[in-house]
Amino acid sequence: MSTENAPRGIMAPSRISGWLMAATRVGVALLWIDNVSWKVPPDFGEGDPPRGLYAWTNMAVEHEVLAPYAWFVDNVVLPNFTIFGWLVLVVEASLGAFLLVGVLTRAWAIVGMAQSIVISLSTLNAPHEWYWAYLLMFLVHLMLFATAAGRYGGLDGLLRPVWQWQDTKLARLLEWAS
Amino acid sequence: MSVTTFDRAAVVMGTASIASMVFGIEGLGDFRFVWLSGVSMVVALVLGLLALLAGALARPALAVMAGIAFVAAAIVQVVSAATGNDWLGADLAATSLWLGLGVGLLVVGSAPRET
Numbered sequence: 168m169s170t171e172n173a174p175r176g177i178m179a180p181s182r183i184s185g186w187l188m189a190a191t192r193v194g195v196a197l198l199w200i201d202n203v204s205w206k207v208p209p210d211f212g213e214g215d216p217p218r219g220l221y222a223w224t225n226m227a228v229e230h231e232v233l234a235p236y237a238w239f240v241d242n243v244v245l246p247n248f249t250i251f252g253w254l255v256l257v258v259e260a261s262l263g264a265f266l267l268v269g270v271l272t273r274a275w276a277i278v279g280m281a282q283s284i285v286i287s288l289s290t291l292n293a294p295h296e297w298y299w300a301y302l303l304m305f306l307v308h309l310m311l312f313a314t315a316a317g318r319y320g321g322l323d324g325l326l327r328p329v330w331q332w333q334d335t336k337l338a339r340l341l342e343w344a345s
Numbered sequence: 346m347s348v349t350t351f352d353r354a355a356v357v358m359g360t361a362s363i364a365s366m367v368f369g370i371e372g373l374g375d376f377r378f379v380w381l382s383g384v385s386m387v388v389a390l391v392l393g394l395l396a397l398l399a400g401a402l403a404r405p406a407l408a409v410m411a412g413i414a415f416v417a418a419a420i421v422q423v424v425s426a427a428t429g430n431d432w433l434g435a436d437l438a439a440t441s442l443w444l445g446l447g448v449g450l451l452v453v454g455s456a457p458r459e460t
Contacts, residue, residue, distance in 0.1 A: 196445070197378050199441065200378055200379060200438050200441040200442055200445075201378040201379070201438055202438075203437045203438050203440065203441045204379075204380065204436040204437050204438040205437075206437065207426055207437065208423070208426060208427040209427050256423075256437070259441070260419075260437070260440055260441040260444055261441075261444065263438075263441035263442070263444075263445065264441050264442070264444035264445030264447075264448060265445065265448065266445075267441075267442070267445035267446075267449075268358065268445045268446070268448060268449035268452075270448060270449065270452060322354060322449055322452055322453065325350050325351060325354060325453070325456070326452065326456065329456060329457060
Protein backbone atom coordinates (compact mmCIF):
# COMPACT_ATOMS: atom_id res chain seq x y z
CA MET A 168 0.00 0.00 0.00
CA SER A 169 1.63 3.31 -1.08
CA THR A 170 1.88 6.23 1.33
CA GLU A 171 -0.09 8.49 -1.06
CA ASN A 172 -3.10 6.35 -0.23
CA ALA A 173 -2.29 6.31 3.48
CA PRO A 174 -5.26 6.97 5.74
CA ARG A 175 -5.03 10.35 7.42
CA GLY A 176 -3.37 10.09 10.82
CA ILE A 177 -2.51 6.39 10.65
CA MET A 178 0.65 4.93 9.11
CA ALA A 179 0.03 2.75 6.07
CA PRO A 180 1.26 -0.77 6.80
CA SER A 181 2.94 -3.15 4.39
CA ARG A 182 0.62 -5.35 2.34
CA ILE A 183 1.32 -8.34 4.58
CA SER A 184 0.72 -6.34 7.76
CA GLY A 185 -2.55 -5.07 6.31
CA TRP A 186 -3.78 -8.59 5.64
CA LEU A 187 -2.64 -9.74 9.10
CA MET A 188 -4.71 -6.93 10.63
CA ALA A 189 -7.68 -7.99 8.50
CA ALA A 190 -7.25 -11.60 9.63
CA THR A 191 -7.14 -10.48 13.27
CA ARG A 192 -10.30 -8.43 12.78
CA VAL A 193 -12.11 -11.41 11.21
CA GLY A 194 -10.86 -13.66 14.02
CA VAL A 195 -12.24 -11.29 16.64
CA ALA A 196 -15.51 -11.12 14.68
CA LEU A 197 -15.74 -14.92 14.82
CA LEU A 198 -15.23 -14.73 18.60
CA TRP A 199 -18.39 -12.63 18.92
CA ILE A 200 -20.28 -14.59 16.25
CA ASP A 201 -19.55 -17.91 17.96
CA ASN A 202 -20.65 -16.63 21.36
CA VAL A 203 -23.97 -15.23 20.18
CA SER A 204 -25.21 -18.80 19.84
CA TRP A 205 -25.87 -19.28 23.57
CA LYS A 206 -27.70 -16.02 24.16
CA VAL A 207 -31.08 -17.51 23.30
CA PRO A 208 -34.31 -15.55 23.57
CA PRO A 209 -36.92 -15.22 24.93
CA ASP A 210 -35.69 -16.05 28.45
CA PHE A 211 -31.90 -16.04 27.90
CA GLY A 212 -31.52 -18.82 30.50
CA GLU A 213 -33.59 -17.23 33.25
CA GLY A 214 -35.14 -20.00 35.29
CA ASP A 215 -34.39 -22.69 37.85
CA PRO A 216 -31.61 -23.63 37.56
CA PRO A 217 -30.28 -20.50 35.86
CA ARG A 218 -28.31 -21.18 32.71
CA GLY A 219 -26.82 -19.42 29.71
CA LEU A 220 -26.60 -15.64 29.74
CA TYR A 221 -28.66 -15.30 32.94
CA ALA A 222 -26.30 -17.57 34.87
CA TRP A 223 -23.24 -15.73 33.61
CA THR A 224 -24.74 -12.33 34.41
CA ASN A 225 -25.63 -13.53 37.92
CA MET A 226 -21.93 -14.17 38.53
CA ALA A 227 -21.50 -10.40 38.92
CA VAL A 228 -23.53 -10.76 42.13
CA GLU A 229 -22.31 -14.18 43.28
CA HIS A 230 -18.63 -13.41 42.61
CA GLU A 231 -18.55 -9.66 43.02
CA VAL A 232 -15.82 -7.74 41.21
CA LEU A 233 -17.06 -4.18 41.71
CA ALA A 234 -19.68 -3.46 44.38
CA PRO A 235 -21.62 -0.74 42.51
CA TYR A 236 -21.76 -2.94 39.40
CA ALA A 237 -22.91 -5.93 41.46
CA TRP A 238 -25.65 -3.74 42.97
CA PHE A 239 -26.70 -2.57 39.51
CA VAL A 240 -26.90 -6.13 38.20
CA ASP A 241 -28.78 -7.40 41.26
CA ASN A 242 -31.30 -4.55 41.43
CA VAL A 243 -31.72 -3.38 37.85
CA VAL A 244 -30.46 -5.95 35.35
CA LEU A 245 -31.63 -9.28 36.75
CA PRO A 246 -35.18 -8.11 37.61
CA ASN A 247 -35.55 -6.84 34.03
CA PHE A 248 -33.48 -9.47 32.38
CA THR A 249 -35.47 -9.89 29.18
CA ILE A 250 -34.67 -6.33 28.13
CA PHE A 251 -30.98 -6.68 28.93
CA GLY A 252 -30.84 -10.08 27.29
CA TRP A 253 -32.13 -8.65 24.02
CA LEU A 254 -29.70 -5.73 24.35
CA VAL A 255 -26.75 -8.11 24.76
CA LEU A 256 -27.95 -10.21 21.82
CA VAL A 257 -28.26 -7.19 19.53
CA VAL A 258 -24.94 -5.65 20.60
CA GLU A 259 -22.88 -8.82 20.34
CA ALA A 260 -24.47 -10.01 17.09
CA SER A 261 -23.77 -6.57 15.65
CA LEU A 262 -20.20 -6.62 16.94
CA GLY A 263 -19.58 -9.86 15.10
CA ALA A 264 -21.37 -8.65 11.99
CA PHE A 265 -19.69 -5.26 11.59
CA LEU A 266 -16.19 -6.43 12.53
CA LEU A 267 -16.53 -9.31 10.05
CA VAL A 268 -17.00 -7.02 7.06
CA GLY A 269 -15.00 -4.13 8.48
CA VAL A 270 -17.62 -1.38 8.55
CA LEU A 271 -17.23 1.48 11.05
CA THR A 272 -14.56 -0.68 12.66
CA ARG A 273 -13.12 1.91 15.05
CA ALA A 274 -16.56 2.62 16.51
CA TRP A 275 -17.30 -1.07 16.91
CA ALA A 276 -13.86 -1.60 18.44
CA ILE A 277 -14.86 0.87 21.17
CA VAL A 278 -18.08 -1.07 21.68
CA GLY A 279 -16.00 -4.25 21.90
CA MET A 280 -13.75 -2.71 24.56
CA ALA A 281 -16.79 -1.63 26.56
CA GLN A 282 -18.43 -5.04 26.25
CA SER A 283 -15.17 -6.73 27.30
CA ILE A 284 -15.15 -4.61 30.46
CA VAL A 285 -18.79 -5.45 31.19
CA ILE A 286 -18.12 -9.17 30.77
CA SER A 287 -15.06 -8.92 33.00
CA LEU A 288 -17.12 -7.34 35.76
CA SER A 289 -19.23 -10.49 35.82
CA THR A 290 -16.60 -13.17 35.33
CA LEU A 291 -13.24 -11.97 36.68
CA ASN A 292 -13.74 -13.52 40.14
CA ALA A 293 -15.76 -16.54 38.99
CA PRO A 294 -14.26 -20.01 39.53
CA HIS A 295 -12.00 -21.47 36.85
CA GLU A 296 -11.75 -18.21 34.98
CA TRP A 297 -8.44 -16.99 33.50
CA TYR A 298 -8.33 -13.25 33.99
CA TRP A 299 -5.88 -12.80 31.13
CA ALA A 300 -8.62 -13.93 28.71
CA TYR A 301 -10.60 -10.79 29.47
CA LEU A 302 -7.58 -8.52 29.47
CA LEU A 303 -6.63 -9.93 26.07
CA MET A 304 -10.19 -9.36 24.80
CA PHE A 305 -9.91 -5.71 25.78
CA LEU A 306 -6.41 -5.36 24.33
CA VAL A 307 -7.28 -6.89 20.96
CA HIS A 308 -10.18 -4.45 20.54
CA LEU A 309 -7.82 -1.64 21.53
CA MET A 310 -5.52 -2.77 18.71
CA LEU A 311 -8.42 -2.94 16.22
CA PHE A 312 -9.17 0.67 17.14
CA ALA A 313 -5.57 1.84 17.06
CA THR A 314 -4.85 0.25 13.68
CA ALA A 315 -8.27 1.08 12.17
CA ALA A 316 -8.33 -2.54 11.09
CA GLY A 317 -11.39 -2.15 8.87
CA ARG A 318 -9.35 -0.13 6.38
CA TYR A 319 -7.37 -3.23 5.35
CA GLY A 320 -9.33 -6.01 3.67
CA GLY A 321 -12.50 -4.40 4.99
CA LEU A 322 -15.25 -2.19 3.64
CA ASP A 323 -14.00 0.86 5.57
CA GLY A 324 -11.08 0.93 3.14
CA LEU A 325 -13.49 1.18 0.20
CA LEU A 326 -15.92 3.60 1.79
CA ARG A 327 -13.46 6.14 3.18
CA PRO A 328 -12.71 7.74 -0.23
CA VAL A 329 -16.48 8.18 -0.67
CA TRP A 330 -16.82 9.81 2.73
CA GLN A 331 -13.72 11.95 2.17
CA TRP A 332 -15.23 13.19 -1.09
CA GLN A 333 -18.52 14.07 0.64
CA ASP A 334 -18.32 17.34 2.56
CA THR A 335 -20.87 16.75 5.29
CA LYS A 336 -20.76 16.37 9.07
CA LEU A 337 -22.08 12.83 8.76
CA ALA A 338 -19.27 11.97 6.36
CA ARG A 339 -16.69 13.35 8.82
CA LEU A 340 -18.25 11.25 11.61
CA LEU A 341 -18.22 8.12 9.44
CA GLU A 342 -14.58 8.78 8.56
CA TRP A 343 -13.65 8.99 12.22
CA ALA A 344 -15.67 5.86 13.06
CA SER A 345 -13.82 3.92 10.37
CA MET B 346 -20.67 -1.69 -16.49
CA SER B 347 -17.03 -2.15 -15.45
CA VAL B 348 -16.19 -4.08 -12.30
CA THR B 349 -15.24 -1.81 -9.40
CA THR B 350 -13.65 -2.52 -6.03
CA PHE B 351 -17.18 -2.58 -4.58
CA ASP B 352 -18.10 -5.35 -7.02
CA ARG B 353 -14.99 -7.29 -6.02
CA ALA B 354 -16.07 -6.90 -2.38
CA ALA B 355 -19.44 -8.44 -3.31
CA VAL B 356 -17.60 -11.39 -4.87
CA VAL B 357 -15.59 -11.83 -1.66
CA MET B 358 -18.70 -11.75 0.51
CA GLY B 359 -20.49 -14.20 -1.77
CA THR B 360 -17.49 -16.51 -1.59
CA ALA B 361 -17.44 -16.14 2.20
CA SER B 362 -21.07 -17.23 2.38
CA ILE B 363 -20.41 -20.29 0.23
CA ALA B 364 -17.29 -21.05 2.31
CA SER B 365 -19.39 -20.83 5.48
CA MET B 366 -21.03 -24.08 4.40
CA VAL B 367 -17.95 -25.71 5.97
CA PHE B 368 -19.72 -25.08 9.28
CA GLY B 369 -22.12 -27.82 8.25
CA ILE B 370 -19.39 -30.35 9.05
CA GLU B 371 -20.15 -31.92 12.42
CA GLY B 372 -16.57 -33.09 12.92
CA LEU B 373 -15.36 -29.50 13.39
CA GLY B 374 -16.05 -29.74 17.11
CA ASP B 375 -15.25 -26.50 18.94
CA PHE B 376 -14.29 -24.87 15.63
CA ARG B 377 -17.88 -25.12 14.44
CA PHE B 378 -18.35 -21.42 15.17
CA VAL B 379 -21.68 -21.30 13.34
CA TRP B 380 -24.25 -24.09 13.27
CA LEU B 381 -25.51 -24.58 9.73
CA SER B 382 -27.59 -27.48 8.49
CA GLY B 383 -30.57 -28.13 6.29
CA VAL B 384 -32.28 -24.98 5.02
CA SER B 385 -29.51 -22.69 6.29
CA MET B 386 -26.99 -24.45 4.03
CA VAL B 387 -29.26 -23.63 1.07
CA VAL B 388 -29.45 -20.02 2.27
CA ALA B 389 -25.67 -19.81 2.47
CA LEU B 390 -25.25 -21.32 -1.01
CA VAL B 391 -28.02 -19.50 -2.89
CA LEU B 392 -27.43 -16.05 -1.41
CA GLY B 393 -23.70 -16.56 -1.70
CA LEU B 394 -24.07 -17.31 -5.41
CA LEU B 395 -26.32 -14.27 -5.83
CA ALA B 396 -23.73 -12.02 -4.21
CA LEU B 397 -20.95 -13.58 -6.25
CA LEU B 398 -22.90 -13.01 -9.48
CA ALA B 399 -23.73 -9.47 -8.42
CA GLY B 400 -20.04 -8.70 -8.14
CA ALA B 401 -18.88 -10.65 -11.17
CA LEU B 402 -21.50 -9.01 -13.40
CA ALA B 403 -21.11 -5.57 -11.74
CA ARG B 404 -24.79 -5.42 -10.87
CA PRO B 405 -25.21 -3.36 -7.67
CA ALA B 406 -28.96 -4.02 -7.62
CA LEU B 407 -28.30 -7.75 -7.24
CA ALA B 408 -25.94 -7.01 -4.36
CA VAL B 409 -28.68 -5.01 -2.64
CA MET B 410 -31.12 -7.89 -3.21
CA ALA B 411 -28.67 -10.35 -1.69
CA GLY B 412 -28.07 -7.97 1.23
CA ILE B 413 -31.78 -7.64 1.95
CA ALA B 414 -32.18 -11.42 1.75
CA PHE B 415 -29.30 -12.02 4.19
CA VAL B 416 -30.75 -9.53 6.69
CA ALA B 417 -34.17 -11.15 6.31
CA ALA B 418 -32.64 -14.58 6.96
CA ALA B 419 -30.95 -13.19 10.08
CA ILE B 420 -34.27 -11.85 11.36
CA VAL B 421 -36.06 -15.12 10.59
CA GLN B 422 -33.39 -17.00 12.56
CA VAL B 423 -33.89 -14.76 15.60
CA VAL B 424 -37.66 -15.23 15.44
CA SER B 425 -37.18 -18.97 15.01
CA ALA B 426 -34.96 -19.15 18.11
CA ALA B 427 -37.21 -16.87 20.17
CA THR B 428 -40.27 -18.99 19.42
CA GLY B 429 -38.52 -22.27 20.22
CA ASN B 430 -38.48 -23.41 16.60
CA ASP B 431 -35.74 -24.54 14.25
CA TRP B 432 -37.00 -23.34 10.90
CA LEU B 433 -33.62 -22.94 9.24
CA GLY B 434 -31.47 -25.58 10.95
CA ALA B 435 -29.12 -22.89 12.22
CA ASP B 436 -28.23 -21.10 15.44
CA LEU B 437 -27.97 -17.47 16.51
CA ALA B 438 -24.36 -17.34 15.36
CA ALA B 439 -25.77 -17.60 11.83
CA THR B 440 -27.79 -14.49 12.62
CA SER B 441 -24.62 -12.52 13.26
CA LEU B 442 -22.88 -13.95 10.20
CA TRP B 443 -25.80 -13.18 7.89
CA LEU B 444 -26.28 -9.74 9.42
CA GLY B 445 -22.67 -8.94 8.59
CA LEU B 446 -22.91 -10.20 5.03
CA GLY B 447 -26.25 -8.45 4.61
CA VAL B 448 -24.98 -5.09 5.84
CA GLY B 449 -21.84 -5.46 3.76
CA LEU B 450 -23.76 -6.22 0.56
CA LEU B 451 -26.23 -3.41 1.18
CA VAL B 452 -23.31 -1.04 1.62
CA VAL B 453 -21.46 -2.11 -1.54
CA GLY B 454 -24.66 -2.29 -3.54
CA SER B 455 -25.70 1.23 -2.65
CA ALA B 456 -22.26 2.87 -2.70
CA PRO B 457 -21.71 5.45 -5.45
CA ARG B 458 -19.69 4.06 -8.33
CA GLU B 459 -18.21 7.41 -9.29
CA THR B 460 -16.80 10.18 -7.08
